Amino acid sequence: MSAVAHPPRLAVWKFSSCDGCQLTLLDCEDELLALAGQVEIGYFLEASDRELPPPYDLSLVEGSIATAADLERVRRVREQSRHLVTIGACATAGGVQALRNLASLPEYQAVVYARPEYIDSLDHSTPVSAHVPVDLELRGCPIDRRQLLEVITAYLADRRPDVPGHSVCFECKLRGTTCVTVAHGTPCLGPVTQAGCGAICPAYGRGCYGCFGPMETPNTRALLPLLRRDGVTEADAARLYRTFNAASPDFADAARQADEEGA
Known part of the structure; x- marks a missing residue:
């Protein structure tokens, strides 16, 4: 049977x-x-x-x-x-x-x-x-x-899920949100953070704080000078990268770099 x-x-x-x-x-x-x-x-x-x-x-x-x-x-x-x-x-x-x-x-x-x-x-x-x-x-x-x-x-349906690997910046552009960094000098992890949230935080005038973790091949270290320009100290940059995804290799690497630069 x-x-x-x-x-x-x-x-x-x-x-x-x-x-x-x-x-x-x-x-x-x-x-x-x-x-x-x-x-x-x-x-x-x-x-x-x-x-x-x-x-x-x-x-x-x-x-x-x-x-x-x-x-x-x-x-x-x-x-x-x-x-x-x-x-x-x-x-x-x-x-x-x-x-x-x-x-x-x-x-x-x-x-x-x-x-x-x-x-x-x-x-x-x-x-x-x-x-x-x-x-x-x-x-x-x-x-x-x-x-x-x-x-x-x-x-x-036995197919591969369609989950984006690009950054939050793409979502800001798709919904017509003005870049908070360019327009207001607001610190934002959007350029290195994976999309998926709908860019909620920038839509309300605050910077992305990286809760979706790193996008594909992010240059997390390159964002550090921009964060400093917008008033973020090395210690705060390290904390920002560690908040939700402390064990993510890309975010952890940038946090270590911020620690070294602030020492």
Whole structure:
């Protein structure tokens, strides 16, 4: 007797994170209702306690790898998933918590926790791709709902998702937003940050602060003199590059350069 075919099975996994990227999926509302008829939710504790056995056709993974349990679990998720897509700055670049990579973990634990001896953490917060193969990284803090829906529907249709690799500057031009740096001297990471947010911050007169991480082949060091011209100190430039994507190699490189120039 042949096995009964089931719809593509979707799983959503949380590691070390704030849940914001999972909430982006839940906030899709009407689109989520239409999507629910096309997929079978195999695992998504943010939405339901229902759990179906693997394998999963598409796994969305939120959060960085910050504990030994995370490391063991993400390897198991990879084994159970046909496609694995990381969502958000934590999963793709270690997240805000990767700032601890810059100092001693015991020092952080002693400051934050009354009983640090009960805390079991790895020395570094790292992206998922540092430990298992990843099919696609979806950037943002949080991710953009339009990009998320594009990724899910693309995998349902067995095609590659159309996720841009160009900078936020392109999005400013597409929506007719005046460049805040040229017009007002506002510091902005738009030239080196990947598009996807819709250039929300520049549209409201503030500079991009890089929550989507680096674009393809960014020249992050070259932006440092421009940031200084607009009144950003070397220390502030380093903090700007480290805010959401501290473990991203391109942003980390520029932050180190800013530290050296400010020493």
